[in-house]
Amino acid sequence: MTEFSNEKIDTTQLPRYEAVPLTALHPNYWKELLVARGLLVLGLAIALVSALIFIEEFIDYRWIAATGFIVFVVLLLLITNITYKKKAYAFRTHDVIFRSGIIATNTMVIPYNRVQHVALHEGWIARFFGLAKIEIFTAGGMSSDLEIPGIAKEEAENIKQLLMGKIQKQL
Amino acid sequence: MEVNFNQPQRQSAIGVLVIFLEMIFVLVKNIWPIIVITLLKAEDKSVWIGLLIALAIMVYFGVYSFLKYRNFTFYIDADIDEFVINDGIINKTKTAIQLHKIQQVNIKQNFIQRLIGVYAMDVDTAGSDQKEGNIKAISHTLALALKSKLLENEGKAVIDQAEAEVAQAVQTKAPFLKINLVxxxxxxxxxxxxxxIGLILTFFFTIYENLHQAGAEDLVDTDRIKGLVDGYSLLYTMLVFVLMMFTVIFVINVVRTLIKFFDYTVTKQKGSLMLTYGLISTQSTILKPEKVQIVKVSENYFQRKLNVLEIKIRQAISDGKKDSKSLIEIPGCNTAERDEILKLLFHELPLKGVMMLPNFRRLIFSVFLIIILPLTAYFTLGKFVSPEVLEYQTGAWIYALLMATLLFFGYRNYRLFVADKHIIKQSGAWDVDQEIIQIDKIQAITTSQLFWHKSLNIGSLTMHTAGGNITFHLGQFDQINEYVNRWLYEIETSNSNWM
Structure with missing residues (x-):
């Protein structure tokens, strides 16, 4: 094992991950989220309406159900919007930064020399909007894997190539 | 004895017996209540039928285990560097494990194997979910030969280890650490x-459940127990019960520890550690320092007074399911031995560096969540729904007091120590754990901050390693960020092998 020197580092002079300007996700990602949530809401609405039609006693609760449903939809939209706005990413020379979260702001940093492999995923809704998702895997298991959604297809392809190049160089 | 492992090999011929006995053992374990009941209530005729069934099962098992033995072969494919196991009578399985993926080779012996005098061998890999190699019956010399063959190419990969090997050859045989009975x-x-306590409860419930299913509740005479209880005052019975419970727990604890860890020996072997232990079944595990991710040292008040502590070592894992397998325990070493082990695993003694304290909001939040919320629910329930639950008020207060003490000590022990190369997280109320990781084993870092904590400058930090995560909640956030930047710098500028 090569002994490496460990001179004193001026920590105030190091590049700061928290000060890096992050790139927001593609605006089409908001549309993608809306379609996905819309399908969910549609499914629920169908279930609710069929319950109203087929279960007789349920008719008494129709106003409560309707109000509940509307509140749920509004909340869902709000949360989805926050999720969308919060998500942002940045690729630095040596690591990738991804921010997400609703109540909390989670910032994850993965150095390229810890990346095991990179994958590109296109969901069917995402493909419709020309978007793709980059998945970055480390050896740390599920909790330290990273998914960056809502990146334009060609850009995602470029990023994947970039990451692959970085990993190759490490080996 | 030089064995050519490149040709397909069978297990030891006596392995038929091992497979056979193991099957019988599993069967008896599963249906023993039925057997007991049949024997207790049987008439002559049913005994004969039972015997016939037993004989048929024996013959079936015999044929099955013979075929299983005949069809089980293993060999090392030298061309593609794979360890191949063929298995299965009708459905054939071929398991191929690439040699460089092999992480551990364990030689074990359970009770049956000890009786017959053969050993079992497990081959563990780091990643896949797939079933891994398991040889049920192999002689000790053969097992050792195969083990060294399987782990051989690892030595080739790491060249500088050769020198270390020579240096250690002198002291190979002497145990590095031996944990004595005391x-x-x-x-x-x-x-x-x-x-x-969990084990005892499970045990009683299993027995009860089994008897219940077999319709033999009358074997336990509830009236007699009731009569016994009525004879004395409630307090006295409670006292006896608690005392009995504690005695049983102590006895079980001691017996369990002895059976599991008897004759715990650690020997150095080619730069890695070899652990052997166990009274009834001997386990042997190889631990490679470079694969160690998290080392946890636990100690409680009594143990500190008696100068014993426990060490748990987590190696690289890829999925949660194999959690228990990647965990290695070293029970009962003293502080000097702990330092020796830590030195060996980390190449130096991890120091407690700069201390970081959690914000007091952490204590307040956990008190709210664990004491105030349940108590409020309890009293609301008592006041408005069913007043009879309030009869157990004393219990609620005892719970609150106990929890408050635990939470307070938990908060007081909650610390993060950051040194140049290591991070130590201390936590726990009664058992105080110190989790040690090396900075260059970090895979990824996550920081997290609730939006109302922004102005307070507090937040959480999670370090992801291949052996699990370490999280420190509610520390001073700008300091956390400074550390993160420093660690990222260190990880990204060095080329150290994290596994």
């Missing part, structure tokens, strides 16, 4: 209370 007894007396 230490094991101390550990047995001072740890795992909760686990033992």
């Amino acid at each position: 230490s094991l007894l101390k550990i047995g007396f001072t740890s795992n209370y909760v686990k033992s």
